[in-house]
Amino acid sequence: MGSPEEVTFGQLLYGGIAFMLLAGGGLLAFLMVYQKRLLQQQLRLRTVEAAHQQELLLAQQELLVAVIAAQEGEREYIGQELHDGIGSTLSTAKLLLYRLGKNPSPEEFTRLLALIQEVMTNAVQEVRGISHSLYPAVLARFGLAEAIQHLTDVCNETGKVPITLTLGYYQSLDLARELALYRICQELVANALRHARGATRLAVRLGQEGTVLRLEVEDDGCGFRPPPPLPSAGGSPASFGNGLRNIAVRVRMLHACMHHGPETGPGTRITIELSVAAPHP
Numbered sequence: 001m002g003s004p005e006e007v008t009f010g011q012l013l014y015g016g017i018a019f020m021l022l023a024g025g026g027l028l029a030f031l032m033v034y035q036k037r038l039l040q041q042q043l044r045l046r047t048v049e050a051a052h053q054q055e056l057l058l059a060q061q062e063l064l065v066a067v068i069a070a071q072e073g074e075r076e077y078i079g080q081e082l083h084d085g086i087g088s089t090l091s092t093a094k095l096l097l098y099r100l101g102k103n104p105s106p107e108e109f110t111r112l113l114a115l116i117q118e119v120m121t122n123a124v125q126e127v128r129g130i131s132h133s134l135y136p137a138v139l140a141r142f143g144l145a146e147a148i149q150h151l152t153d154v155c156n157e158t159g160k161v162p163i164t165l166t167l168g169y170y171q172s173l174d175l176a177r178e179l180a181l182y183r184i185c186q187e188l189v190a191n192a193l194r195h196a197r198g199a200t201r202l203a204v205r206l207g208q209e210g211t212v213l214r215l216e217v218e219d220d221g222c223g224f225r226p227p228p229p230l231p232s233a234g235g236s237p238a239s240f241g242n243g244l245r246n247i248a249v250r251v252r253m254l255h256a257c258m259h260h261g262p263e264t265g266p267g268t269r270i271t272i273e274l275s276v277a278a279p280h281p
Contacts, residue, residue: 089126151186
């Protein structure tokens, strides 16, 4: 039998080994639990990220569908303008030329020639109007402010509703965004002139306050209830006009906001707000 010192040392040794084994087992168990929780957390993060990517993809697909629908609506409008406007004008000119070839009297010849000149002048004006609608040259040459000024001047020449313009736009954007804003303004003005029954004035305002660029079109007509900003997946595009759908698509492409007012009383005010870079001091 060993001495008491040897017995005590053996007990301490075995106790230390047992403690180390227990500590190692506990550490191993902790690492396994920690690793499992870490894997679960990574799995949750990947699930959330995958869901977010799916939402972004669906949003992009929805926007793409809306853009295509808006483009088709614009093509339909242009086709109708060509058919009803230029097509009928040229048909009239062809009929007059046919009558001119039947050896009319000198008086009839002079009258027909004057009519043909008038018809062809109208055709040239219609072509210029459609060309400007497709791509305003003023915008590319002189910028958004001058293009909207030209738009309001042309509309005022029609004498339908007087339009006032207030400009506070001094910092130019890139051409793509300026073109989108111009199209929005063009659609809003056209809608007001077509649908604002009883309107006696139309105001267009374009100005920048800090980092916010604001486009506003307001009339004092009958007012209207705005449709949803974009058609739902199951909705029918025919439930609201192509013009308003095009506006909503362009607002979304610009990452802008559209507000409708006033809440009470007659008239309509549409405001487009777009975040832009702060102006240089």
